[in-house]
Amino acid sequence: MTEGPWLNETEQRAWRAYLAMSKRLATHLSRDLQREFDLSPQDYEILVCLSEAPGRRMRAVELGRATEWEKSRLSHQLSRMERRGMVSREPVPGVRYPEVVLTDRGLAAITEAAPRHAAAVRAAFLDALGPERLDRFAEACSAIARRVGAVEAERGDGPC
Incomplete structure (x- = not known):
């Protein structure tokens, strides 16, 4: 690639196309999750991580690594989801931080939303690529x- 202070025309076109696609796709999928299931993309990401974890539970630090979120962001998100009954934080004997556990309500939410979300991803993203x-x-x-x-x-x- 060219090393200069500015992107050339081809680089600029590719970068802006990526930004536009990324923003539009994320907004589209986010609206769909919110409208159909009252889930934010952040809710969905946490639900996916926990639903795929052994025993539907993870240490908060592992969940932070999986999502690449800062501790405070993760903590606030988990508090919101806890109030809605989708996750719980359970103490672990001898360990400083609790485990985050997917509740039955959280499992029901991801089980209901996942097929529709997969269909939305397929329709808007995968089918466009072919x-x-x-x-x-x-x-x-x-x-x-x-x-x-x-x-x-x-x-x-x-x-x-």
Whole structure:
């Protein structure tokens, strides 16, 4: 890639297309989750992590790593979800921090929302790419994630 102070026309077009797509897709999927299931994207992310964890439970620090959220953001989100009965925080003997546990209500929420959310992702995202571009897109995203990780490691400012 060219090393200059500004992006060239092709780089600028690709970057802005990515930003527009990312924002529009996230907004679309967020509205759908909110409208259909009264779930925020943050609720959904926590529900997915916990539903896939052994015993439907995780230490808060592991959940923070999985979501790449700061402690305070995670704590506030968990408090909101706890008030709605979707998660609970349970003390663990001999451990300073409680485990976050997916409740039956939280499991019911993700079980109901997941098929519709998968259909929305398929309709808005996967079908637009088509099977011929899907692997290339996944490889490009993985390459970007690896590069961001390397840059963060060089700077010493990686995820929480």
